[in-house]
Amino acid sequence: MSTARGNGAMPGTVYLVGAGPGDPELLTLKAVRLLGSADVVLHDDLVPQAVLSHAERAIVINVGKRCGTKNISQQQIDAMMVDYARRGLSVVRLKCGDPLVFGRAGEEMDALTAAHIPFEVVPGITAAFAAAAALRRPLTDRRSASSISFSSGHHAPGSALEPASLTGATRVVYMPGRDLSGVAAQLRTEGLPAVLPCVIVSRAAQPDQQIVETTLGQLDRIGAVPAPSILLAGEALRNAQAEELLALSAEAPGAELRQADAAQ
Numbered sequence: 183m184s185t186a187r188g189n190g191a192m193p194g195t196v197y198l199v200g201a202g203p204g205d206p207e208l209l210t211l212k213a214v215r216l217l218g219s220a221d222v223v224l225h226d227d228l229v230p231q232a233v234l235s236h237a238e239r240a241i242v243i244n245v246g247k248r249c250g251t252k253n254i255s256q257q258q259i260d261a262m263m264v265d266y267a268r269r270g271l272s273v274v275r276l277k278c279g280d281p282l283v284f285g286r287a288g289e290e291m292d293a294l295t296a297a298h299i300p301f302e303v304v305p306g307i308t309a310a311f312a313a314a315a316a317l318r319r320p321l322t323d324r325r326s327a328s329s330i331s332f333s334s335g336h337h338a339p340g341s342a343l344e345p346a347s348l349t350g351a352t353r354v355v356y357m358p359g360r361d362l363s364g365v366a367a368q369l370r371t372e373g374l375p376a377v378l379p380c381v382i383v384s385r386a387a388q389p390d391q392q393i394v395e396t397t398l399g400q401l402d403r404i405g406a407v408p409a410p411s412i413l414l415a416g417e418a419l420r421n422a423q424a425e426e427l428l429a430l431s432a433e434a435p436g437a438e439l440r441q442a443d444a445a446q
């Protein structure tokens with residue numbers, strides 16, 4: 183364990199890291215580096231040993247919940263991340279696939295934010311992509327499939343099963359074009375509401391990355407952003423702070439909220 187950092191003066195960083203679909207060659211270089219320097223690794227069941235072996239100097243703890251047997255609660259996992267980070271340790275929270283896809287990362291980031299623990303997300307290859315690669319079939323095909331929505335067979339108790347094309351789905355639109363009015367009209371035709379949060383990410387994970395926050399009703403007023411860009415739409419993207427700023431700037435026609443958000 184690190185003693186230089188682990189002196190308790192400053193909280194350590196928690197890294198929510200994607201371990202990919204299981205093939206250790208499908209790990210990112212950043213995941214390998216962070217595993218190698220971590221003091222603590224908290225991982226899910228589906229992460230294979232070959233991936234964990236990159237954690238050469240860390241305490242490695244399985245916090246996975248096997249189907250049906252909940253050995254450890256989400257609250258306990260949240261508390262472990264916070265406790266280790268408060269001791270100044272570098273924590274890797276290792277999740278299979280991509281950490282932001284069906285991985286309870288939303289709850290974990292809320293807990294870290296509430297505890298003022300710095301955190302970073304390191305993407306991984308999600309199961310959908312690995313599955314399509316294994317099948318050697320496309321997820322999109324200009325002849326037959328022009329949209330993807332990711333959904334889950336499992337729901338939090340009390341949450342309703344929504345039709346994928348309606349408000350319960352997060353829509354990810356690749357190549358939305360410079361003029362977003364066509365995409366906006368299409369999503370409205372599908373029944374999605376004007377108040378639906380929309381975010382355009384330009385040059386994601388590049389040094390000149392930009393984020394533009396808006397709503398579906400205002401999407402066609404967004405000015406062009408540098409290519410390549412991607413559009414995400416859905417309730418899950420709601421951001422109270424951005425909404426407040428958008429409301430403040432509502433008097434200015436065509437107002438939009440831009441954040442120069444340089445990737446690290």
Ligand code: SAH
Pocket residue numbers: 203204228277278279280281282283284285307308309310312313
């Ligand atoms: N964050 C993960 C998903 C976590 S939910 C991701 O981005 O892939 C866990 C579910 O993901 C599993 O029940 C299974 O349906 C799917 N999954 C994860 N890894 C998989 C793999 N290697 N092959 C097939 N399905 C996988």
